[in-house]
Amino acid sequence: MFRYELIGTDGGARRGVFHTPRGPVRTPGFMPVGTLGTVKGLTIDQVAATGADMILGNTYHLRLRPGHETVAALGGLHKMCGWDGPILTDSGGFQVFSLGAINKVTEHAATFRSHIDGAKIELTPEHSIEIQQALGSDVAMVLDHVIALPAPMTQVEDALARSIRWAARCRDAADRQDQALFAIVQGGLDRTLRQQCATELAAMPFEGYAVGGLSVGEPPEDMYTTTGFTTPHLPADKPRYLMGVGTPRDLLENIARGIDLFDCVMPTRNGRNALAFTDEGAIKLRNAVHKLDTRPLMEDCPCLACRHSRGYLRHLFVAGEMLGPILLSHHNLMYYGRLMQQTRDAIEAGQFETFKNAKLAGWGHEPF
Ligand SMILES: CNc1nc2c(CCNCc3ccccc3)c3nc(N)[nH]c(=O)c3cc2[nH]1
Numbered sequence: 001m002f003r004y005e006l007i008g009t010d011g012g013a014r015r016g017v018f019h020t021p022r023g024p025v026r027t028p029g030f031m032p033v034g035t036l037g038t039v040k041g042l043t044i045d046q047v048a049a050t051g052a053d054m055i056l057g058n059t060y061h062l063r064l065r066p067g068h069e070t071v072a073a074l075g076g077l078h079k080m081c082g083w084d085g086p087i088l089t090d091s092g093g094f095q096v097f098s099l100g101a102i103n104k105v106t107e108h109a110a111t112f113r114s115h116i117d118g119a120k121i122e123l124t125p126e127h128s129i130e131i132q133q134a135l136g137s138d139v140a141m142v143l144d145h146v147i148a149l150p151a152p153m154t155q156v157e158d159a160l161a162r163s164i165r166w167a168a169r170c171r172d173a174a175d176r177q178d179q180a181l182f183a184i185v186q187g188g189l190d191r192t193l194r195q196q197c198a199t200e201l202a203a204m205p206f207e208g209y210a211v212g213g214l215s216v217g218e219p220p221e222d223m224y225t226t227t228g229f230t231t232p233h234l235p236a237d238k239p240r241y242l243m244g245v246g247t248p249r250d251l252l253e254n255i256a257r258g259i260d261l262f263d264c265v266m267p268t269r270n271g272r273n274a275l276a277f278t279d280e281g282a283i284k285l286r287n288a289v290h291k292l293d294t295r296p297l298m299e300d301c302p303c304l305a306c307r308h309s310r311g312y313l314r315h316l317f318v319a320g321e322m323l324g325p326i327l328l329s330h331h332n333l334m335y336y337g338r339l340m341q342q343t344r345d346a347i348e349a350g351q352f353e354t355f356k357n358a359k360l361a362g363w364g365h366e367p368f
């Protein structure tokens with residue numbers, strides 16, 4: 001049902017395919033984030049055109065609205081959204097700790113109040129699996145205890161130990177052959193804790209392994225270092241997914257350290273906010289400098305935005321037209337999708353290091 005095929009490596013970078021019942025996922029790969037069963041502003045066909053093989057659904061949001069039973073009644077997430085490729089759902093752990101109205105964590109559950117109607121919800125490992133099974137995703141994530149950094153070591157250790165116990169409870173509760181379960185490594189920025197956590201989870205039977213607890217406010221260099229000393233302790237024959245990451249630079253730096261899959265709201269959220277990703281770095285389209293610019297964002301880009309001028313795109317944002325965010329979200333997802341395609345080709349050609357350095361030089365040193 002689920003199998004990771006390693007095609008080749010180039011330094012620390014891996015080229016592979018994650019085979020699923022709903023089709024193959026080429027790696028390295030980027031997964032667009034669809035929070036409420038939609039990648040905001042885009043039809044599912046427009047998302048498919050960007051080269052995405054797998055998209056993300058969100059357990060926390062869908063549990064609250066329309067409710068996982070409603071999604072099940074509508075035929076599940078695939079049928080509801082019209083996407084017949086693989087879907088990965090997060091467990092809700094991160095959203096509870098970052099979005100949920102103040103929550104309480106006990107050994108039993110993460111309890112929070114719905115940010116929609118204030119209802120008290122008890123998210124246990126078992127309930128998270130139940131929700132993800134009702135949504136019908138192809139890949140489910142274990143429920144983990146995510147803490148914001150910086151944090152005292154005792155708190156990092158406590159959340160790590162709870163996350164391992166919750167992973168075991170999720171493993172016991174997940175009984176569907178057609179739904180993979182990925183574990184999530186925690187441990188803050190600490191080498192010893194990260195290696196211990198990775199080793200312990202690698203000894204349990206999961207179809208994939210995520211590196212969690214990063215992109216939570218730490219400096220990018222600390223993220224890269226942490227990924228670098230965590231991936232060697234994960235099984236080489238399973239996919240590795242770095243959660244919530246990141247900028248184009250983050251993707252290449254972490255691919256160099258053995259990561260296969262990514263998800264991030266940056267391309268779509270920044271697209272809605274008039275920030276375009278290009279090989280020359282980020283472009284703020286509301287800037288007056290673009291007013292009379294007849295060039296597309298990128299000459300060779302096949303997206304819906306690049307058949308127009310930068311001047312027109314700027315006008316749409318300045319005028320508050322809904323087409324602006326739609327076009328730019330499509331461009332940014334196309335940029336990420338093409339970057340991953342170019343990366344897969346570079347690894348196969350044994351040119352990844354040269355490719356990465358050329359991209360970093362083009363982007364310049366001002367962060368996206
Ligand atoms: C942005 N930085 C970041 N995101 C993280 C996430 C959420 C990943 N994105 C899921 C999503 C799915 C659909 C819609 C929106 C988001 C994490 N999830 C879990 N379970 N554990 C983490 O440690 C963890 C760490 C993260 N850091």
Ligand SMILES: [Zn+2]
Pocket residue numbers: 297298301302303304305306330331334
């Ligand atoms: Zn474009």
